[in-house]
Amino acid sequence: GENVEQHPSTLSVQEGDSAVIKCTYSDSASNYFPWYKQELGKGPQLIIDIRSNVGEKKDQRIAVTLNKTAKHFSLHITETQPEDSAVYFCAASNGGYQKVTFGTGTKLQVIP
Amino acid sequence: EAGVVQSPRYKIIEKKQPVAFWCNPISGHNTLYWYRQNLGQGPELLIRYENEEAVDDSQLPKDRFSAERLKGVDSTLKIQPAELGDSAVYLCASTYRGNEQFFGPGTRLTVL
Numbered sequence: 001g002e003n004v005e006q007h008p009s010t011l012s013v014q015e016g017d018s019a020v021i022k023c024t025y026s027d028s029a030s031n032y033f034p035w036y037k038q039e040l041g042k043g044p045q046l047i048i049d050i051r052s053n054v055g056e057k058k059d060q061r062i063a064v065t066l067n068k069t070a071k072h073f074s075l076h077i078t079e080t081q082p083e084d085s086a087v088y089f090c091a092a093s094n095g096g097y098q099k100v101t102f103g104t105g106t107k108l109q110v111i112p
Numbered sequence: 113e114a115g116v117v118q119s120p121r122y123k124i125i126e127k128k129q130p131v132a133f134w135c136n137p138i139s140g141h142n143t144l145y146w147y148r149q150n151l152g153q154g155p156e157l158l159i160r161y162e163n164e165e166a167v168d169d170s171q172l173p174k175d176r177f178s179a180e181r182l183k184g185v186d187s188t189l190k191i192q193p194a195e196l197g198d199s200a201v202y203l204c205a206s207t208y209r210g211n212e213q214f215f216g217p218g219t220r221l222t223v224l
Binding site: 004034041042043044045046089091096097098099100102103104105 | 116143145152153154155156157160168203205207210212213215216217218
């Protein structure tokens with residue numbers, strides 16, 4: 001089955017700086033890579049996703065990149081704000097939401 | 113539009129006792145998922161329903177876990193008997209025709 005590794009497990013940045021979270025996956029058949037934000041006491045919320053036919057996708061301050069050859073993908077948050085503080089999960093799937101394998105999460109702390 | 117509703121939000125039980133969790137997905141969402149999220153980990157799929165049919169229960173520990181979605185709307189996940197290792201957050205999620213997956217807030221189970 002799919003195995004998704006995520007680094008770092010914790011990340012502290014100053015407000016306004018950028019944050020980068022990296023993930024690797026094992027199954028070359030995976031073709032869908034969503035990213036989730038989970039705030040305390042809440043379920044994960046989809047913030048951005050990318051499909052294997054695209055190398056990069058951007059949505060305002062958030063961008064994701066995908067390197068299929070190396071089987072790794074990354075989340076980039078620019079101009080971080082305190083409300084970006086949360087746990088972020090990467091995930092990979094070869095069947096949409098039917099078989100999503102999550103990474104272990106990155107706890108992001110944005111220091112005002 | 114109401115989100116995915118789960119109850120109870122918290123449950124504390126003694127080991128060997130039964131416990132049940134309830135989920136009401138977003139109206140019209142035909143696919144319902146139950147996940148288990150251990151502390152410091154990403155969610156792991158337990159079971160997926162398409163309408164009232166369980167189409168993927170390969171990760172459900174069937175000796176003690178059961179689930180139902182009788183009318184293709186709300187769903188119940190049961191554990192009997194509970195073990196110490198079952199302590200986790202149980203998340204419910206739903207999608208409509210493979211579109212964005214929405215998660216509920218989860219039920220935090222503590223087994224003493």
